[in-house]
Amino acid sequence: xxxxxxxxxxxxxxxxxxxxxxxxxxxxxxxxxxxxxxxxxxxxxxxxxxxxxxxxxxxxxxxxxxxxxxxxxxxxxxxxxxxxxxxxxxxxxxxxxxxxxxxxxxxxxxxxxxxxxxxxxxxxxxxxxxxxxxxxxxxxxxxxxxxxxxxxxxxxxxxxxxxxxxxxxxxxxxxxxxxxxxxxxxxxxxxxxxxxxxxxxxxxxxxxxxxxxxxxxxxxxxxxxxxxxxxxxxxxxxxxxxxxx
Amino acid sequence: xxxxxxxxxxxxxxxxxxxxxxxxxxxxxxxxxxxxxxxxxxxxxxxxxxxxxxxxxxxxxxxxxxxxxxxxxxxxxxxxxxxxxxxxxxxxxxxxxxxxxxxxxxxxxxxxxxxxxxxxxxxxxxxxxxxxxxxxxxxxxxxxxxxxxxxxxxxxxxxxxxxxxxxxxxxxxxxxxxxxxxxxxxxxxxxxxxxxxxxxxxxxxxxxxxxxxxxxxxxxxxxxxxxxxxxxxxxxxxxxxxxxx
DNA sequence: GCAAGGGGAATTGTATGCATACCTTCCCTG
DNA sequence: CAGGGAAGGTATGCATACAATTCCCCTTGC
Numbered sequence: 411x412x413x414x415x416x417x418x419x420x421x422x423x424x425x426x427x428x429x430x431x432x433x434x435x436x437x438x439x440x441x442x443x444x445x446x447x448x449x450x451x452x453x454x455x456x457x458x459x460x461x462x463x464x465x466x467x468x469x470x471x472x473x474x475x476x477x478x479x480x481x482x483x484x485x486x487x488x489x490x491x492x493x494x495x496x497x498x499x500x501x502x503x504x505x506x507x508x509x510x511x512x513x514x515x516x517x518x519x520x521x522x523x524x525x526x527x528x529x530x531x532x533x534x535x536x537x538x539x540x541x542x543x544x545x546x547x548x549x550x551x552x553x554x555x556x557x558x559x560x561x562x563x564x565x566x567x568x569x570x571x572x573x574x575x576x577x578x579x580x581x582x583x584x585x586x587x588x589x590x591x592x593x594x595x596x597x598x599x600x601x602x603x604x605x606x607x608x609x610x611x612x613x614x615x616x617x618x619x620x621x622x623x624x625x626x627x628x629x630x631x632x633x634x635x636x637x638x639x640x641x642x643x644x645x646x647x648x649x650x651x652x653x654x655x
Numbered sequence: 656x657x658x659x660x661x662x663x664x665x666x667x668x669x670x671x672x673x674x675x676x677x678x679x680x681x682x683x684x685x686x687x688x689x690x691x692x693x694x695x696x697x698x699x700x701x702x703x704x705x706x707x708x709x710x711x712x713x714x715x716x717x718x719x720x721x722x723x724x725x726x727x728x729x730x731x732x733x734x735x736x737x738x739x740x741x742x743x744x745x746x747x748x749x750x751x752x753x754x755x756x757x758x759x760x761x762x763x764x765x766x767x768x769x770x771x772x773x774x775x776x777x778x779x780x781x782x783x784x785x786x787x788x789x790x791x792x793x794x795x796x797x798x799x800x801x802x803x804x805x806x807x808x809x810x811x812x813x814x815x816x817x818x819x820x821x822x823x824x825x826x827x828x829x830x831x832x833x834x835x836x837x838x839x840x841x842x843x844x845x846x847x848x849x850x851x852x853x854x855x856x857x858x859x860x861x862x863x864x865x866x867x868x869x870x871x872x873x874x875x876x877x878x879x880x881x882x883x884x885x886x887x888x889x890x891x892x893x894x895x896x897x898x899x900x
Numbered sequence: 901g902c903a904a905g906g907g908g909a910a911t912t913g914t915a916t917g918c919a920t921a922c923c924t925t926c927c928c929t930g
Numbered sequence: 931c932a933g934g935g936a937a938g939g940t941a942t943g944c945a946t947a948c949a950a951t952t953c954c955c956c957t958t959g960c
Binding site: 663687689690691701705722723 | 909910912913921
Binding site for chain 2: 460461464465467468488489492493495496499500503505561562563564567570571
């Protein structure tokens with residue numbers, strides 16, 4: 411078979427295909443997925459379909475149905491808000507533990523390098539930002555933060571919680587870039603990044619935790635703004651397509 | 656077929672069997688699980704074995720291996736400590752959100768009933784406790800607490816985080832009951848339960864969060880005590896058998 | 901001595917047919 | 931007309947055969 415999609419196995423291709431359909435809103439929340447129908451549609455057998463659905467359930471995009479089978483999980487805006495709140499709590503915990511336990515010099519140096527990378531995304535004039543680079547560096551910064559306390563458990567749970575696209579630290583960045591207000595909010599976000607690392611370096615656990623939580627609330631404000639006015643942006647924020655309208 | 660085990664399908668039986676072996680320490684962390692070997696051992700085919708392993712990966716007991724297959728996750732004592740810390744953080748968040756958003760009267764009445772049930776487990780003399788009933792009521796109390804803010808997201812993530820047996824709110828209760836110190840610590844725990852509900856009712860979010868975190872640290876102290884002295888108790892705490900010695 | 905390549909065994913990936921359980925619908929009966 | 935039971939259709943559960951991949955080790959060449 412000519413590999414139309416980049417993955418090696420049929421199961422992976424099916425997983426990617428289904429994930430795209432779910433995230434794109436083509437398979438709305440609550441939709442039950444039937445093995446035979448999907449197998450015919452993708453021209454493969456039921457076995458890799460089951461494997462793909464199983465992995466998507468681990469990802470949190472599908473849920474198992476009583477009596478067998480899977481259904482697309484449904485998310486409303488409260489779920490999104492709470493998922494972001496939860497990310498703030500978990501990143502806050504990572505920050506607090508890093509401060510309390512003490513991050514070694516090399517790790518702090520790495521965080522400062524990531525801060526500098528983020529600084530480099532801002533142009534001379536206010537509101538001038540390289541969004542793509544910012545989003546990329548922002549993801550790196552948050553991933554490094556999760557690893558800072560040196561706890562597999564914390565790092566793993568943060569990875570899990572930020573797996574759903576609307577809960578990702580960069581969810582509201584690149585595609586919401588049209589609005590001047592959003593662009594300017596990046597300056598605030600970067601100030602929070604800087605203060606966060608400063609607090610961790612100074613072993614100020616409570617301060618670090620509080621900053622990380624407030625940082626996540628920026629995303630909550632952006633979401634609220636989209637809801638209040640620019641609902642047209644819903645389709646442009648990655649992963650917001652699967653949220654019930 | 657005579658159903659020797661309580662579950663209906665072969666996959667469920669395999670899942671239960673493997674879970675018991677992992678929790679009991681018979682399959683140590685890092686052990687790779689091979690489909691064919693397990694299929695022969697359980698006298699079923701590979702298909703339900705795969706299904707069972709996939710579900711155990713969702714549970715957090717197995718992890719997928721690069722190139723296919725599964726391996727038993729390994730936990731050291733740091734992982735256990737961090738998992739308990741994380742439970743405190745998440746339950747603290749549930750308590751804070753319940754306080755901030757306001758729990759309705761019916762829900763608070765239910766929590767007070769659960770408090771009374773826990774009170775009923777204590778006898779007249781100090782150190783006299785019905786452990787089995789306490790553990791059962793304690794689980795109910797913590798489950799109700801997770802549901803108190805009315806957030807599916809929070810409730811789901813708390814359920815996930817307390818799924819690993821050593822992270823459960825009742826992990827260190829029933830089987831550690833021999834020690835007088837542990838028995839007496841239940842009085843403190845119940846005082847914390849009471850103060851927690853009081854704080855939520857009074858909309859004192861920060862206080863409620865702080866109490867819930869400190870409450871979880873009781874389990875951390877018990878674990879530390881087991882490590883420092885009574886390592887013989889390791890086998891008696893449910894789920895501590897899978898922790899690397 | 902080391903690295904690169906090849907071969908073979910072990911393990912997972914996939915297809916398919918049959919078994920089974922569940923749900924719906926329709927008919928029969930009270 | 932209502933309730934219950936039976937039958938059929940539909941979906942998943944399971945077994946098995948075969949394909950493909952991967953990994954390890956051994957060999958060979960530099």
